[in-house]
Amino acid sequence: MSLLELEGVDAYYGESHILRAVSLSVEEGEICALLGRNGAGKTTTLRSIAGAKPPAVRDGRITFDGTEVTGRAAEDVSMGGISLVPEERRIFADLTVAENLHLADVARNRSNTFGRSIRIGRDGMTTEEVFEFFPRLEERDSQKAGTLSGGEQQMLAIGRALKQTTELMMLDEPYEGLAPQIIEAVEHAIERISDAGTTLLLVEQNAVAAINIADRCYVIDQGEIVFEGSAEELREDDETRERYLGV
Amino acid sequence: MSLVSEAARILLNGLQTGAIYVLLAIGLSIILGTLKFVNFAHGALYLIGLYAGLLISQETTFSGGQLAEFGFGTIGLDWGFLAALLIVPALVFVLGIAMERFVARPFYDRPDTDQILLTFGLAIVAQQVVRVLFSGSSQNFAQPSWAAGPLQLPLIGGFPQWRLWVIGITAVLVLIVYALIEFTDFGLTVRAGTQDTEMVQLLGIDISRPYVVVFGIGAALAGVAGVVGGPLNVVNPTVGTDILVPAFITVVIGGLGSIRGAVLGGLILGITESFLIQWSLVIPSLGIDYGFAPWSQVGIYAIAAVILLVRPQGLLGSEVDVS
Numbered sequence: 001m002s003l004l005e006l007e008g009v010d011a012y013y014g015e016s017h018i019l020r021a022v023s024l025s026v027e028e029g030e031i032c033a034l035l036g037r038n039g040a041g042k043t044t045t046l047r048s049i050a051g052a053k054p055p056a057v058r059d060g061r062i063t064f065d066g067t068e069v070t071g072r073a074a075e076d077v078s079m080g081g082i083s084l085v086p087e088e089r090r091i092f093a094d095l096t097v098a099e100n101l102h103l104a105d106v107a108r109n110r111s112n113t114f115g116r117s118i119r120i121g122r123d124g125m126t127t128e129e130v131f132e133f134f135p136r137l138e139e140r141d142s143q144k145a146g147t148l149s150g151g152e153q154q155m156l157a158i159g160r161a162l163k164q165t166t167e168l169m170m171l172d173e174p175y176e177g178l179a180p181q182i183i184e185a186v187e188h189a190i191e192r193i194s195d196a197g198t199t200l201l202l203v204e205q206n207a208v209a210a211i212n213i214a215d216r217c218y219v220i221d222q223g224e225i226v227f228e229g230s231a232e233e234l235r236e237d238d239e240t241r242e243r244y245l246g247v
Numbered sequence: 248m249s250l251v252s253e254a255a256r257i258l259l260n261g262l263q264t265g266a267i268y269v270l271l272a273i274g275l276s277i278i279l280g281t282l283k284f285v286n287f288a289h290g291a292l293y294l295i296g297l298y299a300g301l302l303i304s305q306e307t308t309f310s311g312g313q314l315a316e317f318g319f320g321t322i323g324l325d326w327g328f329l330a331a332l333l334i335v336p337a338l339v340f341v342l343g344i345a346m347e348r349f350v351a352r353p354f355y356d357r358p359d360t361d362q363i364l365l366t367f368g369l370a371i372v373a374q375q376v377v378r379v380l381f382s383g384s385s386q387n388f389a390q391p392s393w394a395a396g397p398l399q400l401p402l403i404g405g406f407p408q409w410r411l412w413v414i415g416i417t418a419v420l421v422l423i424v425y426a427l428i429e430f431t432d433f434g435l436t437v438r439a440g441t442q443d444t445e446m447v448q449l450l451g452i453d454i455s456r457p458y459v460v461v462f463g464i465g466a467a468l469a470g471v472a473g474v475v476g477g478p479l480n481v482v483n484p485t486v487g488t489d490i491l492v493p494a495f496i497t498v499v500i501g502g503l504g505s506i507r508g509a510v511l512g513g514l515i516l517g518i519t520e521s522f523l524i525q526w527s528l529v530i531p532s533l534g535i536d537y538g539f540a541p542w543s544q545v546g547i548y549a550i551a552a553v554i555l556l557v558r559p560q561g562l563l564g565s566e567v568d569v570s
């Protein structure tokens with residue numbers, strides 16, 4: 001059984017039909033990439049999984065670890081073990097680095113969030129462990145997050161996700177707007193997270209970077225899945241890459 | 248009276264007037280900042296706090312209104328001011344929570360104009376209900392006996408003791424709320440929510456609970472403003488809507504969502520108002536003796552306009568667009 005499964009998901013923003021019968025699955029332990037052009041529906045897919053609204057999922061099923069999570073509140077999905085490193089990072093600029101990280105603890109001190117339907121995932125990292133993972137963040141501990149560089153903000157966004165009880169971490173364009181050597185550092189961090197056993201769903205426009213580290217790939221275009229296969233297969237499928245990814 | 252003592256008196260009166268604005272503005276501001284809810288019924292909570300305080304603390308004879316017609320012209324628990332000061336915040340806190348649940352929550356996703364229409368309508372309803380019950384005439388809200396009369400202060404001489412109490416009570420409440428927001432997990436959630444509510448939820452936090460509490464606290468502070476301001480201001484059904492405008496100006500000049508901004512804004516407005524009320528231009532040689540009291544309301548708009556021209560986001564508002 002796959003860790004995450006989408007079956008025929010239709011998602012809408014208001015009346016506009018964005019995702020059309022999207023089916024995909026993510027296996028435990030792998031790095032799965034979801035690729036596609038600008039506006040293809042990648043973020044919409046992640047938001048649908050995360051329980052963010054809008055979009056509204058009107059049809060289809062999303063199953064996580066054997067339990068249906070379609071339409072659940074975002075906080076419930078998060079507590080169930082899915083974390084999101086969102087597009088544009090969305091760190092809390094006016095809060096300090098430490099406060100940003102502490103917010104994940106605030107949620108976890110809560111006892112009665114989830115009902116029994118989804119098991120709470122592996123315990124997330126402690127702040128100390130996040131600091132070991134990203135020593136740069138420890139140096140910036142009491143600094144306002146808004147004053148961090150782009151790369152440091154991305155580390156914070158990932159660090160925040162690491163503190164959640166994450167079985168599955170979803171990353172939405174984590175390389176966007178970063179300098180090449182920072183991209184390398186983030187890529188390295190993603191590989192380490194994967195090596196530690198967390199399953200990853202990686203969304204990218206930058207297909208080359210994603211194919212590099214992914215085990216399997218999906219390509220989405222105009223809200224429909226148009227390719228599914230191993231990273232190797234996508235690398236060799238010139239037609240798909242040129243037609244849908246422009247590379 | 249010397250210039251220094253007059254200045255000190257203006258300052259103290261300004262602090263007291265400002266304190267009432269601060270109590271109202273903090274609730275308005277954090278509700279606007281966190282829930283993005285425009286609450287024109289905030290003044291109604293002041294009105295309800297005021298009348299509830301009146302009825303708890305003393306016996307009042309109403310000359311008109313339905314209650315008088317039905318033979319309940321003289322009513323009130325007469326439990327004293329302290330009882331009112333303790334009971335009213337709890338009462339209005341509960342009212343605020345009910346308001347969040349049944350009025351505000353269904354309208355969170357609606358445009359500002361809908362929220363304004365709804366809450367302004369509610370404010371009018373509250374005002375008219377008070378008018379129907381207790382008539383439109385002004386009442387006398389007695390000062391607490393333990394704080395009546397003047398206190399001899401150095402420099403100033405006799406100064407109404409209750410005004411000092413209002414300043415002190417406000418300062419304590421502001422500090423408590425500030426500490427709650429700055430130093431607790433509850434406050435951290437609220438501050439994060441002010442910046443990005445959805446991201447807070449994506450981290451696994453059910454933000455509706457802290458938000459209910461925010462609404463309740465904001466309401467309770469408005470209720471307290473009604474009670475402590477009661478003996479100093481007019482008591483009639485229109486005070487709720489009357490005080491809404493300076494309260495909103497306080498929020499706007501202080502900066503949306505900022506407690507420190509609400510305090511600063513309230514003090515600036517209060518001192519401006521008190522200055523204009525008490526100051527007169529006297530030049531005996533020219534026979535000029537002009538009091539600026541009629542200009543006091545104009546003055547607070549003028550100062551708001553100037554501040555917003557220089558800093559559109561308010562004095563302590565952040566540069567980012569909160570919408």
Ligand SMILES: Nc1ncnc2c1ncn2[C@@H]1O[C@H](COP(=O)(O)OP(=O)(O)OP(=O)(O)O)[C@@H](O)[C@H]1O
Binds near residue numbers: 016040044045
């Ligand atoms: N809040 C919204 N309301 C209405 N339409 C939206 C909204 N967000 C996205 N869309 C539309 O949905 C479609 C898919 O958007 P989505 O953000 O999922 O694309 P994406 O693949 O993440 O693109 P990008 O690479 O630019 O991030 C686009 O046509 C977009 O215009």
Ligand SMILES: [Mg+2]
Binds near residue numbers: 042043044087172
């Ligand atoms: Mg996107």
